[in-house]
Amino acid sequence: MKHTYEYPRPAVTVDSVLFTLRANDLAVLLIRRRKAPHKGKFALPGGFVDANEGLAAAALRELAEETDVTDVTLEQLGAYGDPGRDPRGHTVSVAYFTFVVAEAHPVKAGDDASEAVWVHWADIEGGNAELAFDHATIVHDARVRLQQRLDDPRRHAGFELVPSRFTLSELQRVYEAVFGRTLDKRNFRSRLLALDLVETVMAAQRTGRHRPAQLYRWKNSRKR
Amino acid sequence: MKHTYEYPRPAVTVDSVLFTLRANDLAVLLIRRRKAPHKGKFALPGGFVDANEGLAAAALRELAEETDVTDVTLEQLGAYGDPGRDPRGHTVSVAYFTFVVAEAHPVKAGDDASEAVWVHWADIEGGNAELAFDHATIVHDARVRLQQRLDDPRRHAGFELVPSRFTLSELQRVYEAVFGRTLDKRNFRSRLLALDLVETVMAAQRTGRHRPAQLYRWKNSRKR
DNA sequence: CTCATAGGTGTGCTTCACACACGAAGGATC
DNA sequence: GATCCTTCGTGTGTGAAGCACACCTATGAG
Numbered sequence: 362m363k364h365t366y367e368y369p370r371p372a373v374t375v376d377s378v379l380f381t382l383r384a385n386d387l388a389v390l391l392i393r394r395r396k397a398p399h400k401g402k403f404a405l406p407g408g409f410v411d412a413n414e415g416l417a418a419a420a421l422r423e424l425a426e427e428t429d430v431t432d433v434t435l436e437q438l439g440a441y442g443d444p445g446r447d448p449r450g451h452t453v454s455v456a457y458f459t460f461v462v463a464e465a466h467p468v469k470a471g472d473d474a475s476e477a478v479w480v481h482w483a484d485i486e487g488g489n490a491e492l493a494f495d496h497a498t499i500v501h502d503a504r505v506r507l508q509q510r511l512d513d514p515r516r517h518a519g520f521e522l523v524p525s526r527f528t529l530s531e532l533q534r535v536y537e538a539v540f541g542r543t544l545d546k547r548n549f550r551s552r553l554l555a556l557d558l559v560e561t562v563m564a565a566q567r568t569g570r571h572r573p574a575q576l577y578r579w580k581n582s583r584k585r
Numbered sequence: 586m587k588h589t590y591e592y593p594r595p596a597v598t599v600d601s602v603l604f605t606l607r608a609n610d611l612a613v614l615l616i617r618r619r620k621a622p623h624k625g626k627f628a629l630p631g632g633f634v635d636a637n638e639g640l641a642a643a644a645l646r647e648l649a650e651e652t653d654v655t656d657v658t659l660e661q662l663g664a665y666g667d668p669g670r671d672p673r674g675h676t677v678s679v680a681y682f683t684f685v686v687a688e689a690h691p692v693k694a695g696d697d698a699s700e701a702v703w704v705h706w707a708d709i710e711g712g713n714a715e716l717a718f719d720h721a722t723i724v725h726d727a728r729v730r731l732q733q734r735l736d737d738p739r740r741h742a743g744f745e746l747v748p749s750r751f752t753l754s755e756l757q758r759v760y761e762a763v764f765g766r767t768l769d770k771r772n773f774r775s776r777l778l779a780l781d782l783v784e785t786v787m788a789a790q791r792t793g794r795h796r797p798a799q800l801y802r803w804k805n806s807r808k809r
Numbered sequence: 810c811t812c813a814t815a816g817g818t819g820t821g822c823t824t825c826a827c828a829c830a831c832g833a834a835g836g837a838t839c
Numbered sequence: 840g841a842t843c844c845t846t847c848g849t850g851t852g853t854g855a856a857g858c859a860c861a862c863c864t865a866t867g868a869g
Contacts, residue, residue, distance in 0.1 A: 369636040371597045373666070373677050412593040413675050416666035440664040440679040442597070442640035451637050453597050453679070455664040530847075547849070548827055555825095571846040572834035754816075771818070772858060779856090795815040796865035 371442065371451040375420040376407030376496065377435060378458035378503035380539070386481045387538040389500055390468065391490070392427050393476035398448050399493030403480060405500070406430075407454065420457045428477040429469035434520065435459050436510075438503050446495045454494075458503040460520040460535075482538075504539075511539055514556060526562055528574035529553065595666065595675040599644040600631030600720065601659060602682035602727035604763070610705045611762040613724055614692065615714070616651050617700035622672050623717030627704060629724070630654075631678065644681045652701040653693035658744065659683050660734075662727050670719045678718075682727040684744040684759075706762075728763070735763055738780060750786055752798035753777065 379390035391403040406427040410419040417435055425431050435457035442453035463479060470477040484490040485500060492500065511518055522535045533549050553559060559577045566573035603614040615627040630651040634643040641659055649655050659681035666677040687703060694701040708714040709724060716724065735742055746759045757773050777783060783801045790797035 371634055371636065373595045373597060410595055410666070410677070412595065413668040415668060416664060416677065437663050439661050440640060442634070442679065444637040444639055453634070453640065453677070455666065455677070528847085545828070546847090547829080550848080551850090552826080568835075569846070570836040570844075572848080574847060752816085769859070770816090771860080774817080775819090776857080792866075793815065794813075794867040796817075798816060 371444075371453045373410040373416075374407055374452050374454040375410055375416055375423060376405040376454050376456045376499060377420050377424050378405060378438065378456065378500055379424075379430065379433065380458070380460045380503070380507060381463040381479060382535050382538050383463060383479050383481060385534055385538060386483060387504075387541075388463070388479040388481050389485060390428060390430070391478060391480045391492070392470065393478075394493055395475040402493040403490050403496075404493040405456075405496045406477070410455075416455050417457065420455075427471055429471060430461075430466045433459050433461050433466065436506075436519075438499070438506055441495055441499060443495065454499075456499045456503065458506060460507060460518075460522055460539075462521055462524055465521070465524065507539055511536060514552075526576045526578055528567070528576060529559075530574060532577075595668075595677045597634040597640075598631055598676050598678040599634055599640055599647060600629040600678050600680045600723060601644050601648050602629060602662065602680065602724055603648075603654065603657065604682070604684045604727070604731060605687040605703060606759050606762050607687060607703050607705060609758055609762060610707060611728075611765075612687070612703040612705050613709060614652060614654070615702060615704045615716070616694065617702070618717055619699040626717040627714050627720075628717040629680075629720045630701070634679075640679050641681065644679075651695055653695060654685075654690045657683050657685050657690065660730075660743075662723070662730055665719055665723060667719065678723075680723045680727065682730060684731060684742075684746055684763075686745055686748055689745070689748065731763055735760060738776075750800045750802055752791070752800060753783075754798060756801075 377390075381388050381390070390406065392406050394400050394402055394404050406424050407420065408423040408427070410416060414422070417437070420435055421431070421433070424433070436459060438456040438458045440453055440455050442451075444451050446452065446454070468477045468479070480490045482504075485492070485497070507520075510520070523532050529550050530546075532553070533544060533546065536549070537543055558580050560580050562576040562578050567576065601614075605612050605614070614630065616630050618624050618626055618628050630648050631644065632647040632651070634640060638646070641661070644659055645655070645657070648657070660683060662680040662682045664677055664679050666675075668675050670676065670678070692701045692703070704714045706728075709716065709721070731744075734744070747756050753774050754770075756777070757768060757770065760773070761767055782804050784804050786800040786802050791800065
């Protein structure tokens with residue numbers, strides 16, 4: 362396949378926003394940049410799209426290269442193409458996002474990253490963790506979209522919100538972190554059960570120093 | 586500003602999906618391609634993003650160049666980057682969409698288009714009007730997003746659905762076309778009025794061969 | 810005058826969202 | 840083994856919103 366268009370044009374990059382729950386707080390997977398520009402700042406895992414590479418594929422590849430995270434389901438957030446967003450030149454970034462169970466995806470820095478860490482939302486929000494480029498905008502937009510997705514009672518998520526076996530309290534904590542407010546336990550449970558997406562796992566409980574919780578799993582076979 | 590990245594990479598294009606209401610049917614603004622590939626087929630107005638040009642700006646520029654339509658509010662739909670989507674080479678297209686009042690935006694073909702026309706949804710759906718590239722996918726996605734936008738009772742549209750003075754029946758016809766089904770008149774009106782977005786225009790009616798209709802306008806000054 | 814056409818209006822039922830409080834089960838400690 | 844602490848699990852009532860539904864009104868045409 363030939364490249365017919367050779368004049369100066371924007372380059373295409375991808376960036377991924379991975380959310381998770383850490384210590385009952387929403388967190389985002391970020392890398393610390395090893396190179397200029399924005400050396401030492403936090404940034405979203407991402408990079409250039411190769412010739413003849415799909416966008417989602419590129420996002421997954423870069424995610425794997427920079428953080429060692431694989432097997433996630435990315436959803437497209439949108440394209441960010443402000444000409445000034447990268448001081449090195451005009452780039453258009455296509456952003457993806459998802460929610461994952463951090464424990465299922467151990468993180469390891471690679472490549473351009475000197476570090477790959479889950480950063481708590483409070484640190485992002487509070488300006489405690491400075492983000493490179495326009496990544497603060499992207500992260501905020503991603504959170505809004507995540508909220509919209511969890512709001513919709515129809516296609517209810519599709520993200521990996523909890524492990525394959527989970528208690529309703531665990532799931533509720535995810536929702537509370539995403540929306541940033543507490544939810545009423547009874548309403549949460551009855552609404553969720555009414556959706557008929559979830560079923561109990563028989564003879565399976567778990568322990569703490571209190572009454573054990575009923576375990577559930579998503580109903581339609583496929584892991585969520 | 587220098588371009589640091591010179592190896593083969595995808596090019597960036599923009600495409601716009603403009604919806605309108607024609608003869609009580611949803612219609613999309615398309616151009617007929619004058620050049621190969623897909624010569625003679627219908628396509629969305631769009632084209633390459635220039636160096637240091639914003640995405641929305643590029644979409645507006647191409648729209649004006651190819652169809653002579655200006656002064657519209659585009660909303661981003663998403664990026665389409667399948668490597669095989671353009672036989673000439675790898676391009677990533679960022680799609681935009683909106684809804685406009687066709688009468689307010691006279692259409693005139695220019696540039697690469699031998700024609701710029703409003704194509705009825707039925708002709709698109711029925712395969713009667715063949716679309717180039719992956720534009721059929723984009724158009725369908727755009728309609729879904731448009732429906733979602735009109736569904737949301739909060740930010741209620743923001744699109745130019747009707748002229749600045751309009752009857753509730755006119756607005757209802759727009760909704761019916763977008764959703765592809767009839768709506769109950771009383772429910773439509775009471776729900777809309779409950780939103781308090783609309784107000785009557787005094788001493789203003791209009792005629793047909795029947796009882797005149799009350800005219801309305803959007804409440805918060807700004808035209809919608 | 811009659812008819813055809815679109816405009817305008819109100820009520821009851823059902824559903825959903827939400828606020829809210831207490832007993833149950835187990836572990837830890839004394 | 841009694842007590843206490845913690846989280847788990849549950850049902851009802853109230854108000855708001857969604858939805859189905861039918862008839863009279865104002866005008867123009869013939």
